Amino acid sequence: MPRKTSVLTTAAIVGLAATAAFAEYPERPINMVIPYGAGGATDISARTIAEPLGDAVGQPLVMANVTGAGGATGSVAVQNAKADGYTMLFARVGSHSVNPAMKATLPYTLEDFRFVTVYEINPVACAVTPQSGIKSMDDLIAKVNEGGVTFSSSGVGSMPHIASVMVLREFGIENPLQAVTHIPQKGGGAAATAVLNGTATFFCTNSSAVASFVANEQLLPLLVTTAEPVEGFDAPTAADLGKPALHQLVGWTGIAGPDDLPDDVAAKWGEWMAAATRNEEFRSRMEARGSIIQLMSPEKASEFIETQYNTFRTLVDELGMRIEG
Amino acid sequence: MSIVDSMLAGLALVANFESFLALGAGVAIGVIGGAIPGLSATMAVALTLPFTFAMSPITGILLLLGVYKGGVFGGSIPAILIKTPGSPASSATVIDGYPMAENGQAGKALGMALWASCTADLISNLSLILFAGWLASFALSFGPPEFFALILFSLTIIAGVSGDSLLKGALSAMLGLMLATVGLDLVYGTNRFTFGNPNMMGGLNFIAVLIGLFAIPEIIAMVWNPKAHDGNTRSLGRNWVTFQDYRKCFRSIVRGSFIGVFLGSIPGIGAAPSAFLSYSEARRKSPNRENFGKGEIEGVAASEAGNNGVAGATLIPLLALGVPGDVITAIIMGAFMVHGLQPGPMMFVLNVDIIYGLFIGLIVSSVFLFAIGSIAIRGFKYVADIPRGVLLPAVLVLCIFGVYAVNNNLFDVGVMFAMGWVGFVMLRYEVPAAPFLIAFILGPLLEDNFRQAMLMSGSNPVILFRGPITWFFWALTTITVVAIARAGLRASRGSVLAGDPK
Numbered sequence: 001m002p003r004k005t006s007v008l009t010t011a012a013i014v015g016l017a018a019t020a021a022f023a024e025y026p027e028r029p030i031n032m033v034i035p036y037g038a039g040g041a042t043d044i045s046a047r048t049i050a051e052p053l054g055d056a057v058g059q060p061l062v063m064a065n066v067t068g069a070g071g072a073t074g075s076v077a078v079q080n081a082k083a084d085g086y087t088m089l090f091a092r093v094g095s096h097s098v099n100p101a102m103k104a105t106l107p108y109t110l111e112d113f114r115f116v117t118v119y120e121i122n123p124v125a126c127a128v129t130p131q132s133g134i135k136s137m138d139d140l141i142a143k144v145n146e147g148g149v150t151f152s153s154s155g156v157g158s159m160p161h162i163a164s165v166m167v168l169r170e171f172g173i174e175n176p177l178q179a180v181t182h183i184p185q186k187g188g189g190a191a192a193t194a195v196l197n198g199t200a201t202f203f204c205t206n207s208s209a210v211a212s213f214v215a216n217e218q219l220l221p222l223l224v225t226t227a228e229p230v231e232g233f234d235a236p237t238a239a240d241l242g243k244p245a246l247h248q249l250v251g252w253t254g255i256a257g258p259d260d261l262p263d264d265v266a267a268k269w270g271e272w273m274a275a276a277t278r279n280e281e282f283r284s285r286m287e288a289r290g291s292i293i294q295l296m297s298p299e300k301a302s303e304f305i306e307t308q309y310n311t312f313r314t315l316v317d318e319l320g321m322r323i324e325g
Numbered sequence: 326m327s328i329v330d331s332m333l334a335g336l337a338l339v340a341n342f343e344s345f346l347a348l349g350a351g352v353a354i355g356v357i358g359g360a361i362p363g364l365s366a367t368m369a370v371a372l373t374l375p376f377t378f379a380m381s382p383i384t385g386i387l388l389l390l391g392v393y394k395g396g397v398f399g400g401s402i403p404a405i406l407i408k409t410p411g412s413p414a415s416s417a418t419v420i421d422g423y424p425m426a427e428n429g430q431a432g433k434a435l436g437m438a439l440w441a442s443c444t445a446d447l448i449s450n451l452s453l454i455l456f457a458g459w460l461a462s463f464a465l466s467f468g469p470p471e472f473f474a475l476i477l478f479s480l481t482i483i484a485g486v487s488g489d490s491l492l493k494g495a496l497s498a499m500l501g502l503m504l505a506t507v508g509l510d511l512v513y514g515t516n517r518f519t520f521g522n523p524n525m526m527g528g529l530n531f532i533a534v535l536i537g538l539f540a541i542p543e544i545i546a547m548v549w550n551p552k553a554h555d556g557n558t559r560s561l562g563r564n565w566v567t568f569q570d571y572r573k574c575f576r577s578i579v580r581g582s583f584i585g586v587f588l589g590s591i592p593g594i595g596a597a598p599s600a601f602l603s604y605s606e607a608r609r610k611s612p613n614r615e616n617f618g619k620g621e622i623e624g625v626a627a628s629e630a631g632n633n634g635v636a637g638a639t640l641i642p643l644l645a646l647g648v649p650g651d652v653i654t655a656i657i658m659g660a661f662m663v664h665g666l667q668p669g670p671m672m673f674v675l676n677v678d679i680i681y682g683l684f685i686g687l688i689v690s691s692v693f694l695f696a697i698g699s700i701a702i703r704g705f706k707y708v709a710d711i712p713r714g715v716l717l718p719a720v721l722v723l724c725i726f727g728v729y730a731v732n733n734n735l736f737d738v739g740v741m742f743a744m745g746w747v748g749f750v751m752l753r754y755e756v757p758a759a760p761f762l763i764a765f766i767l768g769p770l771l772e773d774n775f776r777q778a779m780l781m782s783g784s785n786p787v788i789l790f791r792g793p794i795t796w797f798f799w800a801l802t803t804i805t806v807v808a809i810a811r812a813g814l815r816a817s818r819g820s821v822l823a824g825d826p827k
Contacts (some may be wrong), residue, residue, distance in 0.1 A: 037652065043371075044663070047374070065732070072527075073523060181783075186593075195650050217670075289663070323515055
């Protein structure tokens, strides 16, 4: 009897080891950390992909919002997690390219994560109120040179913060930090309100965050950073204005795991994402919100984020924007 | 299209079984979600959101609105029964609701909470329908200087909820202000008092502080002295709220509703300050001021009117401007967007049927809230009969679960227990907890708006007096502070005359 048991046990162990090593990932639900609050751009994007993605994975995806500190709290939770592919992160432009570029004290760097995909791109648009009398980027730059121009953002170290600075610099303002005043707000809704009620002159953010204001003629778009025009935005693209460097300035959402995530897990995610993003309903829902679905392989995603990070990092270093405290 | 046509078009959209079912189900989900500490109205709405994707726009949005309304009321149930506000908005309800439950009047307190909530809800919805445009333009005239003046005035509430000793209230508020500074600096983005811990970078979690401050001290006190409550069970009695109670509180309810409507229409304030402001106004105007904080039914009525008055009004900036007023309306806005609707002035032109459909649904939701709330109270009020030795351990489990669930972060549970000990020490030395909470909520708003105003003006303080709105709040603040100081002087002179050594 004992012998038989031990044989069985051995068999079971071998079997288990085989499942662990080979094709059986995932054998239990996968925890998906959303580092931003419920109802935000990342949250909605994550929950929209969760449906077709869950079908592709074949295991439930457990969505958890771990919020705080501009996405840092949730990112740290995944950074410290076991790299077994059962804890993954919805990474976002703010948490994984702007923040690492700007914050010296951030508890993680890009090297701490392995990206398995980027699936969503958000064009960035700059907007003013119609009452401001500003009708084009040239008008805005002229105003900036006069002085007294302010811009809002959803916080220090957020994408809209660096976006406004980068746009002004591309348009020939040598040191935007001196020329304009940054009035940080708490969150994207507050940033838009600040422009609407005249607290700030302009802001640059995800086109989806300003789409309804543009449709309602409350805000006037001056520029979109993509090469292609954005639907509903009657504004020149960065390409039209001869500023191709601004194409780098886009928002994105991707999925990442801890840095030592095994290759086969990353490959699996590549397949699942390919299946999930083919889903018609997913595409139409995301596109209704102004997103561009653009699936990147694990290698492509890492390269894309690295390039964007370096662009931002150079800008931050040149202007002395790095936050050391 | 005339108003009648629009109304009919809206009615055509709403008047079907599906919409009413969604609304009713939403209110029920909200009441239960709100009643579970830590789950809160926000979480309930967020969890319901994915289910609305497959529904027609109006049904989905009505479901979410139902959850929202139900959740705001539901939060008052644990606030009254177990001293644990189900959502931050009902923290003011604790001040008088819990003492009422202790005095065996749980049924009465819950009933009044429901009546006040429904009345405020109705007033709030009507304000949305009648004055949306006007209130929205009022809200847009609130820049950082106006906010600063308003918040400064709101801090005078602290005097109203300090109980017997203004000094202890001020001490409690200072503690709250200090703890609120933890986290990221708004303007420089630097870490403040985080001690290198990434968990502290986002500041202390509000729900964890809230539950730690109110519920945990009761549990520690119970462990400290398990026999203290033996013998006196909190019987419910047969008491139910009477129409006479309602009439007595009616003025406070209406006042609270309008405070809620005004604060709710301004993006970024939320329901908790409104409830506290309504409470302190009711106390100031009431003849039996002495009884506030010891189980005064008018206190419950005022706080619940204050927080439910916000619930309809937060839709004003959402629908009229496309700006979400708080986290919950931000989630609801997500539902609009998913269905390709873009909230804002043009929606009143392009989707007028949906707008009026929502209006009709909102009015109906007040009725649903009353019906479903009554049933819920009947179920929940027996919680007051459970012996403390059984109830409090269960509450502890709920608190830990709830605080963890907010952010899926164990650190928050630690914050809750640490705050529990702070709260326990405060309880023993009779330092009131409410001023702490008000300062914790308002402190960051005060600081942020002050600094934003200074950025706007290049550090010229004159901007803080830039228009009629700021003048109005500065005047109110001055009057209130003078009144508090005079009352304090009179009290100390009175005690001197009476030969009190103090």
